Amino acid sequence: MIHLPARPRLKPRTVAARRGAVIVLAAVFMILLLAMVAFGVDMGYVVLTRTELQAATDSAALAGAGALVNGPATARQQAISYLGKNRVGSRSLGAANAAVEFGSWDAGKRSFTVDLASPSAVRVTATNSNQPLFFARVLGKQTFDVQTRAVATYAPRDISLVLDYSASMCYDSQFRNIKLLGLSAIEANLRQIYAELGSPKLGLLTLTPVRYGTSSTSTSAVKRQFGLDAVPYPYPRGSWDEYIDYVQSDSLVAAAGHQNKYSYLTWVNYLLARHPDAAGTPGLWQVSEQPITALKDAVDVFLSYLGKHSTEDRVSFSLYTYDDKTAILESPLTKNYATIGKLCRQRQAGHYLSTTNISAGMKKGRLDLEKNGRGGALKMMVLMTDGVVNMPTGNTTTDKNLVIQEAQACAKSRIPVVTIALGAFADVPLMQRVADLTGGAAFIVPGGQPIAEVEKQLEDVFRQVAANRPLKLVE
Numbered sequence: 001m002i003h004l005p006a007r008p009r010l011k012p013r014t015v016a017a018r019r020g021a022v023i024v025l026a027a028v029f030m031i032l033l034l035a036m037v038a039f040g041v042d043m044g045y046v047v048l049t050r051t052e053l054q055a056a057t058d059s060a061a062l063a064g065a066g067a068l069v070n071g072p073a074t075a076r077q078q079a080i081s082y083l084g085k086n087r088v089g090s091r092s093l094g095a096a097n098a099a100v101e102f103g104s105w106d107a108g109k110r111s112f113t114v115d116l117a118s119p120s121a122v123r124v125t126a127t128n129s130n131q132p133l134f135f136a137r138v139l140g141k142q143t144f145d146v147q148t149r150a151v152a153t154y155a156p157r158d159i160s161l162v163l164d165y166s167a168s169m170c171y172d173s174q175f176r177n178i179k180l181l182g183l184s185a186i187e188a189n190l191r192q193i194y195a196e197l198g199s200p201k202l203g204l205l206t207l208t209p210v211r212y213g214t215s216s217t218s219t220s221a222v223k224r225q226f227g228l229d230a231v232p233y234p235y236p237r238g239s240w241d242e243y244i245d246y247v248q249s250d251s252l253v254a255a256a257g258h259q260n261k262y263s264y265l266t267w268v269n270y271l272l273a274r275h276p277d278a279a280g281t282p283g284l285w286q287v288s289e290q291p292i293t294a295l296k297d298a299v300d301v302f303l304s305y306l307g308k309h310s311t312e313d314r315v316s317f318s319l320y321t322y323d324d325k326t327a328i329l330e331s332p333l334t335k336n337y338a339t340i341g342k343l344c345r346q347r348q349a350g351h352y353l354s355t356t357n358i359s360a361g362m363k364k365g366r367l368d369l370e371k372n373g374r375g376g377a378l379k380m381m382v383l384m385t386d387g388v389v390n391m392p393t394g395n396t397t398t399d400k401n402l403v404i405q406e407a408q409a410c411a412k413s414r415i416p417v418v419t420i421a422l423g424a425f426a427d428v429p430l431m432q433r434v435a436d437l438t439g440g441a442a443f444i445v446p447g448g449q450p451i452a453e454v455e456k457q458l459e460d461v462f463r464q465v466a467a468n469r470p471l472k473l474v475e
Contacts (some may be wrong), residue, residue, distance in 0.1 A: 160365030167350030203227030320361030
């Protein structure tokens with residue numbers, strides 16, 4: 001049997017030495033651990049403060065961009081206000097902590113350019129200096145500084161204008177709306193339209209109504225009396241015989257007190273009532289037929305606003321009703337606002353057809369948005385009508401259902417529809433339902449008002465649509 005030597009026993013002094021070394025190491029590690037905890041706490045606080053400052057800066061940039069429509073001074077005030085509403089490291093920041101700049105954002109280059117002439121973007125650079133640290137003070141670091149930046153701009157929109165150019169869009173210039181507007185207002189508008197047509201000299205007619213004969217007086221006798229037998233009728237459609245019969249037999253002319261009274265007033269009213277289309281009476285687009293001229297002026301305000309506050313918005317224009325009894329896309333989406341304005345201006349009430357095919361107009365606008373709309377743009381439609389849908393079938397219930405179906409198609413494509421019900425005869429419930437189905441908004445411009453008031457209200461609506469633009473952070 002082999003006997004191993006016994007393991008030597010440590011002396012008490014050696015054990016004590018090892019224990020002392022362990023205590024020293026534990027103390028060192030404890031200091032390191034506390035240092036790491038202190039570093040972690042301070043770093044966490046720095047990150048939290050930076051996050052809070054970035055949130056405040058983002059809020060300030062968005063608020064400033066949203067207020068740009070009221071000018072840089074108001075935008076700066078709003079930006080500083082929202083910066084202060086977000087506490088950063090237990091502090092509320094103010095104007096001394098921020099630099100607010102105005103300019104434009106180039107999405108392709110992802111760059112901000114200062115531009116005070118026509119700003120469409122806001123850049124906010126915020127600084128939070130001398131924020132106190134906690135544990136790092138033992139290392140001589142008392143405070144820290146953080147700085148963040150944000151750029152906000154308007155999100156671009158693709159906007160489809162779908163407008164009613166039916167014959168009823170010149171009713172406010174005719175005797176038929178005397179009960180709403182008064183005879184003097186209608187006659188004044190008829191005189192204005194005659195002057196805008198160039199004040200043509202047609203036989204012995206004058207602006208002063210002249211009564212002659214009765215409702216049974218022959219047209220040949222009336223023509224001889226007013227020298228119209230020697231004057232060719234000036235437009236492609238209509239005739240002196242039809243005009244004379246109109247003055248003798250039309251119930252609305254009689255109600256206005258103009259039956260058997262021949263003048264430029266009854267003649268202009270005849271043009272608007274019987275031949276308002278461009279093929280029948282070309283050139284009516286140049287005159288102040290109402291309310292369509294009020295609509296055109298409102299569109300000009302809308303386009304002018306977009307031009308002054310350029311945000312890469314594009315606009316299309318669809319008109320209903322077209323020769324094929326549907327609608328026509330007069331212009332696809334474009335940034336050339338002048339083209340849209342010119343097309344709207346050069347169309348007259350009943351330009352192609354007198355009827356109202358709302359669903360066809362909506363479809364034209366929707367398809368253009370779906371086909372040509374940009375992926376990063378908000379797609380929306382502005383739909384205006386002054387009457388009740390009566391196309392494509394002529395059955396009111398069926399035609400209304402087609403409008404609802406188009407609204408549902410717009411909703412499926414995420415196209416909100418802003419509706420404008422213009423005048424006393426517009427189908428307000430239908431326009432409200434279209435807006436509700438698509439998440440849009442409905443506006444009502446009541447009838448029976450002076451044209452100046454109608455125009456003002458329309459301009460207010462279009463200005464609201466132009467100004468209500470979505471905002472987005474781009475940096």
